[in-house]
Amino acid sequence: MTATELPTAELVGRRAAEILAAIEADSEFPAFEAATLEYSSDWQCFTGFPTIERWNLDTDKGPLLREGLRAIALKASVFELTGDERAAEVALPVPVDEMTHAMIAQPQLLARIAERVGVSVIHQTDQEHTDYTSGGYTHAAYLAAWGAEPPTRYWLDKKEVDRRLAILAKKYDSIGMGRSGREHSISFAAA
Template sequence: MSTTMPTPAKTALRAAQILAAVEVDEEFAAFEAATLEYSSDWQCFTGFPVIERWNLDTDKAPLFREGLRALALKAAVFDLTGDEKLSEIPVAVPVDEMTHAMIAQPQLFARIAARTGFQLIHQTDQEHTDYTAGDFTRRAYRLVWGEPDARYWLVKEEVDRRVCILTQRYASIGMDRAGREHDITFAAA
């Protein structure tokens, strides 16, 4: 295998093949249903909420599609290089959050991956949420699926700006460190 990044064109071609195989897998419908059902546990204060006018009911299906595409791109890079670190390409924060919901279905996803011949790539300490307008991810994505949905594929600078706004709003209701702590006591009524 190669330790250099494949071209966006080769990555796009392989990602399209991976995604097509996943979507026709016998357990895809169950995987999609389980992932979207997981929505009641989506509690990240700085992931999905960076989406303007975020609405779980209307945003979860489009985000599921984007998460699949991101994982297909990562799997394609791995397939072409065999290198896990190279495969951790930049992904937008909201899309990355959806990939976490997918990975929370390990048995289904592992069986689909085994049958369709791709390697699931995601390791939190190696992930890159520094997606930018002209990066490798965007170039490969555009070659296979067209322009990424700007609602979900937010560039890092915009995510950072929105996180600052969210952090201030959370602090105004006693949720400090962007929702990572509070001093609320739950005394019995």
């Protein structure tokens, strides 16, 4: 992942828990949460959230927001402890990473909260790692931070995500949505 030596998962987890508590205690957190969840009408990715079995925006968005916040806190912790943006791009599962995109789409609120908390929010698409595997570094840091297993509904291993994406791609292709929604052959005039 990087040449930087990563801090222990315990150290990252302890700091991530503090970061998340500070974010949630911020006076603008309720506005940030509401804005992030309102963004749901634009959540049209075909390869992120749909990898969640029986995905339902109404029932999944709240729990998934929690997991996205935990991911942001883990990444902020690694960055704070290493100063290395690449190292901070720890492995995340696709659905959780997708939720971080919804949070980052609230740049003013998130920037003000991060500034008051004293952390940097790290996310750069060309450096992100959506190759999360249970038992790996991110998993260990999550356990250290919150003392519980990440919910497997959202924290899907890369191998399982790939399997589900293959299933989705076939279904999308069957209705004319090529390359998992990156193109289509639908003629709106004919419809």
